[in-house]
Amino acid sequence: MNENQSLMHLFPLQRSPMAVKMTGMVLRQFLGQNIDRIQSDLADELRQSIDQEFGKDCHNWQSISLLEVMARVVLRATARISWGFPLCRDEPFLHSLGRLMLFQGGAMVVCGQLIPWFLQPLLSIFLKVPLYFARKKVWATTTTLTKEWLAQIEQEEREHISEKDSRVPHNVVTSFIRVSRSLRLSQNLDEEYLSTISNLFVLLPFMTTIPSSSAALLDIASSPPEIGLHQQLRQEVANILTSEKEWSDPTSFKKLRYTESAIRETLRLSPATLHASNREVIHPSGITLPSGQHLPRGTWVAASTLDIHNDEKFYPEAQSYKPYRFVEEQTNENGTSVIEREITQDTSESQQKIHMVAATSTYLPFGSGRHACPGRHFAVHLLKMIIAYIVQNYDLEHLDERPENLNWGEHILVPPSATIRVRRRMVS
Numbered sequence: 001m002n003e004n005q006s007l008m009h010l011f012p013l014q015r016s017p018m019a020v021k022m023t024g025m026v027l028r029q030f031l032g033q034n035i036d037r038i039q040s041d042l043a044d045e046l047r048q049s050i051d052q053e054f055g056k057d058c059h060n061w062q063s064i065s066l067l068e069v070m071a072r073v074v075l076r077a078t079a080r081i082s083w084g085f086p087l088c089r090d091e092p093f094l095h096s097l098g099r100l101m102l103f104q105g106g107a108m109v110v111c112g113q114l115i116p117w118f119l120q121p122l123l124s125i126f127l128k129v130p131l132y133f134a135r136k137k138v139w140a141t142t143t144t145l146t147k148e149w150l151a152q153i154e155q156e157e158r159e160h161i162s163e164k165d166s167r168v169p170h171n172v173v174t175s176f177i178r179v180s181r182s183l184r185l186s187q188n189l190d191e192e193y194l195s196t197i198s199n200l201f202v203l204l205p206f207m208t209t210i211p212s213s214s215a216a217l218l219d220i221a222s223s224p225p226e227i228g229l230h231q232q233l234r235q236e237v238a239n240i241l242t243s244e245k246e247w248s249d250p251t252s253f254k255k256l257r258y259t260e261s262a263i264r265e266t267l268r269l270s271p272a273t274l275h276a277s278n279r280e281v282i283h284p285s286g287i288t289l290p291s292g293q294h295l296p297r298g299t300w301v302a303a304s305t306l307d308i309h310n311d312e313k314f315y316p317e318a319q320s321y322k323p324y325r326f327v328e329e330q331t332n333e334n335g336t337s338v339i340e341r342e343i344t345q346d347t348s349e350s351q352q353k354i355h356m357v358a359a360t361s362t363y364l365p366f367g368s369g370r371h372a373c374p375g376r377h378f379a380v381h382l383l384k385m386i387i388a389y390i391v392q393n394y395d396l397e398h399l400d401e402r403p404e405n406l407n408w409g410e411h412i413l414v415p416p417s418a419t420i421r422v423r424r425r426m427v428s
């Protein structure tokens with residue numbers, strides 16, 4: 001909860017109503033309705049970066065440090081859809097971006113966990129200074145690009161060139177520019193504002209994808225051999241992603257039911273954060289809970305994700321990793337399950353090209369309610385692409401014991417020392 005408050009001091013823009021509105025629009029348009037425009041790029045970047053990190057040696061096992069490697073894979077994918085070529089392959093830029101990610105995450109934890117709330121407005125200045133320098137390095141490049149794209153979009157508007165015929169690249173940053181222009185935010189249209197807002201959009205959410213993908217791989221590698229998880233996932237991928245055409249079509253990934261179930265199970269046992277739906281009581285006279293307890297205005301409340309995820313009422317054998325759990329739930333007696341029904345209710349845009357992921361009161365990795373993570377559908381899509389490519393192309397050496405997760409402030413992480421051994425599959 002403290003970390004949530006620290007966000008306001010470290011990144012004041014994040015909670016501004018305009019930033020929230022723009023972020024929602026970019027998410028819907030860029031990562032929702034128009035996801036097929038970036039699908040091929042995303043697939044290409046993920047495959048190239050995974051090959052580079054996991055190696056192409058078909059004869060020897062290679063040990064990889066999970067968090068480090070997944071950070072580089074996710075960073076490149078993020079850079080590809082945010083700024084495109086050549087920045088997504090530019091090593092010094094990626095290095096600065098990685099440092100910024102680490103600083104932002106670290107600053108949130110330090111500010112939220114170590115500084116008492118009443119001193120945060122004052123002491124957060126000491127974190128803002130190194131953050132400023134880390135950001136400056138990244139922005140030196142991205143602000144110039146943003147300025148260039150903004151000028152080009154303005155020029156095309158004057159020439160009545162439609163977005164479809166535009167020569168400006170289609171990416172996260174240009175989507176923010178277009179959204180802000182459609183809202184006629186003349187006062188906010190400078191490149192500094194646009195860089196700040198797209199930087200938050202890009203870096204904060206993608207940080208959660210790194211621990212989640214690492215945890216999913218660790219779970220697969222340490223799953224009991226008798227359930228044949230790796231084989232099951234590999235077979236599913238082989239049946240569905242048969243050619244480049246399927247990889248370039250986001251809807252193909254909706255059919256990966258076993259892969260999705262394994263990912264959901266990982267997020268159940270290893271959610272990115274300890275608490276879901278941190279909320280501040282804002283009613284002037286506070287609220288009174290059904291138990292009679294009164295919470296005055298300004299109190300922060302949250303649900304304990306792990307307590308709910310480990311409750312036998314909701315998840316039989318809750319402590320066990322059961323990667324097929326959600327497939328089984330979807331195919332119960334009447335063919336629909338609680339999760340399926342809630343997904344349907346949750347789906348306002350039935351035309352979605354990627355699977356809708358329910359955020360219910362018993363499944364909380366993405367929070368719940370009005371402010372549940374709006375990026376969850378894309379996040380699970382991205383995780384599916386990562387896992388699908390790895391199980392299809394690499395053997396993972398079985399781990400007898402899964403290393404326990406660590407808590408880092410509010411966050412749940414696989415241990416930084418966690419490694420798995422991988423070997424490229426021989427192509428016949």
Ligand code: HEM
Pocket residue numbers: 023027201205206208209212271272273276277278364365366367368369370371372373374375376378379380
């Ligand atoms: C596995 C990856 C991810 C996890 C585990 C995750 C988890 C969460 C959680 C727990 C929240 C708080 C929800 C609440 O308060 O009820 C949240 C909020 C948010 N997430 Fe994610 N997230 C992920 C990926 C993403 C991605 C990829 C994006 C965007 C591209 C994104 C965008 C957001 C935004 C904008 C919010 C704030 C929503 C609001 O305050 O209304 N997230 N996320």
